[in-house]
Amino acid sequence: MPVTMNLDPKSVGSPVSIDREVVAGPTPILGTLTEVDLGKGDSSILGRSFGLASLLDGRLRIVAPIQVRVYEDAGQIVAEADEIDEFGSGETAGEAIADLQRLIADLYLEFAADESRLGPGLRPIWDILRAKIRKLG
Amino acid sequence: MADRPEVSGGVIPHLVAALVCEAAVTDPITHKKTLIGIFDRIFTPGVPFQRPVSLYLKLSDGLGNYKLFVEFVRTKTDTRLGEINGKFEMASRLESVDFLIETPPLPIPDFGRYDFRVFTNGELLGGAFLDVLHLPKQG
Numbered sequence: 001m002p003v004t005m006n007l008d009p010k011s012v013g014s015p016v017s018i019d020r021e022v023v024a025g026p027t028p029i030l031g032t033l034t035e036v037d038l039g040k041g042d043s044s045i046l047g048r049s050f051g052l053a054s055l056l057d058g059r060l061r062i063v064a065p066i067q068v069r070v071y072e073d074a075g076q077i078v079a080e081a082d083e084i085d086e087f088g089s090g091e092t093a094g095e096a097i098a099d100l101q102r103l104i105a106d107l108y109l110e111f112a113a114d115e116s117r118l119g120p121g122l123r124p125i126w127d128i129l130r131a132k133i134r135k136l137g
Numbered sequence: 138m139a140d141r142p143e144v145s146g147g148v149i150p151h152l153v154a155a156l157v158c159e160a161a162v163t164d165p166i167t168h169k170k171t172l173i174g175i176f177d178r179i180f181t182p183g184v185p186f187q188r189p190v191s192l193y194l195k196l197s198d199g200l201g202n203y204k205l206f207v208e209f210v211r212t213k214t215d216t217r218l219g220e221i222n223g224k225f226e227m228a229s230r231l232e233s234v235d236f237l238i239e240t241p242p243l244p245i246p247d248f249g250r251y252d253f254r255v256f257t258n259g260e261l262l263g264g265a266f267l268d269v270l271h272l273p274k275q276g
Contacts, residue, residue, distance in 0.1 A: 051260035053149045065260045
């Protein structure tokens, strides 16, 4: 049976007002949990679509989610980003997603380096990548 | 919160840290958090078993209201064994939020890898993993 974990609002800090000098905590906490829902939790990521919001590359940030569908095909798990015509694969969903994350990061960096030489077939994919990913620094 | 419009965070927050630990303490004055016994492997002579953990999450560079969803998954079979649902708000992209989540005993049905996958507004930010390894019996 799936277990539902309860977010304890008391475990989340809130801004504190003080009138004497203290050493401030490392994390200013402005966000608070406002509601806790108890889920049933009985399905997996396989067969689902979701927005991919991170890449396994510290130089790159996703600023608009890339839609990914995870499914099984011929004994392999596939994570497919249809809009940029890329997919990752692996023995598990986690491996397939990580593979796709690496591929997207490599593709972005490759396209960014050769932007002026991209042909008309690759230009639409670069436009999507450029709109959804930012290079830091 | 009641007089503030409910705006979904349009900015994807950055998952700065997702750590699994034995326990965590929050200082009531400074709100500093102390994580005790950070780990990513469990050695056990046998399965199945159950084990509680503390999950620490820190997010930055977000703005607005977010739905938080964390699923605990057996990686090999992609079976969801537990989930966390909640909401939080980020008031400024220059600030960060962090959470300490004390879980109930989590079911560990077999050896192998387990993932905590962290989503905000249905978007996968990243997560943490646990490897459950066989500990040979002594003697």
